[in-house]
Amino acid sequence: MKGTPMARPRSDTPRAADRILSVANARFTAEGSRAIGVDEIVARAGTTKPTLYRAFGSKDGLIAAWMTQSADAVWMALEAGVAARPDDPKAQLLAAFDALNVDDARGCTLSNTVVEYPARKHAGRKVAVVHKERVRERLRDLTRAINARKPRKLADSLLLLLEGTAMARQIFGTEGPSEAARGAAEALIAAHIRRDKSDDED
Numbered sequence: 001m002k003g004t005p006m007a008r009p010r011s012d013t014p015r016a017a018d019r020i021l022s023v024a025n026a027r028f029t030a031e032g033s034r035a036i037g038v039d040e041i042v043a044r045a046g047t048t049k050p051t052l053y054r055a056f057g058s059k060d061g062l063i064a065a066w067m068t069q070s071a072d073a074v075w076m077a078l079e080a081g082v083a084a085r086p087d088d089p090k091a092q093l094l095a096a097f098d099a100l101n102v103d104d105a106r107g108c109t110l111s112n113t114v115v116e117y118p119a120r121k122h123a124g125r126k127v128a129v130v131h132k133e134r135v136r137e138r139l140r141d142l143t144r145a146i147n148a149r150k151p152r153k154l155a156d157s158l159l160l161l162l163e164g165t166a167m168a169r170q171i172f173g174t175e176g177p178s179e180a181a182r183g184a185a186e187a188l189i190a191a192h193i194r195r196d197k198s199d200d201e202d
Contacts, residue, residue: 016047016055017051017056019047020041020047020055023044023045028063028109033063033066033113033116033124034116038052038059060123063122064123064124070109071127071128071130071131074110075131077099078100078138081096082095082096090189092142092145093139093143093158096138096142097158097185098182100135100162101181101182103169105170105174106170107167107169107170108163110127110132111132111166113128114128136156139158146189148193149192149193154189157188158185158188158189161184161188165177165178165181166178
């Protein structure tokens with residue numbers, strides 16, 4: 001299974017790079033990475049544009065590093081939830097769903113960036129796509145573990161539910177339709193539990 005690309009800052013200015021990445025995380029998450037320029041980032045970080053370029057190569061490199069940081073945090077939360085329930089595959093799947101179903105009115109940072117940058121070669125978009133593919137495969141692993149009747153279809157249905165929930169939060173807020181997400185996930189899982197050996201893998 002492919003991992004998330006390691007878009008890391010170069011090590012020549014680690015403390016300045018950390019400040020830049022911290023500011024980028026706050027501003028990009030709040031306003032979107034396209035809307036925030038490097039001048040604002042370096043001013044808030046108390047550093048300079050040459051320092052940013054030495055550490056990240058370009059604004060796109062900074063976006064990729066930010067996306068990698070975001071993807072790593074999501075992945076760690078997902079795996080922690082799964083690991084906490086070693087003897088219950090269904091609970092593991094719901095824990096994974098809960099970890100990915102982040103209660104954030106801004107929606108999914110990675111999906112938002114894919115929308116901002118439609119060009120498939122954009123560094124940030126590449127990070128987001130690889131992360132989503134990795135999550136999709138992990139959900140397939142978990143749906144197979146519960147002996148789902150159609151594990152790939154169930155995994156994709158859960159992923160679609162997650163993506164739709166993230167968009168609903170942006171439109172309606174965290175107390176809108178997104179509140180129904182976990183119940184919908186439970187219903188989907190229940191509908192896919194294998195009932196006899198004649199059911200085929202999709």
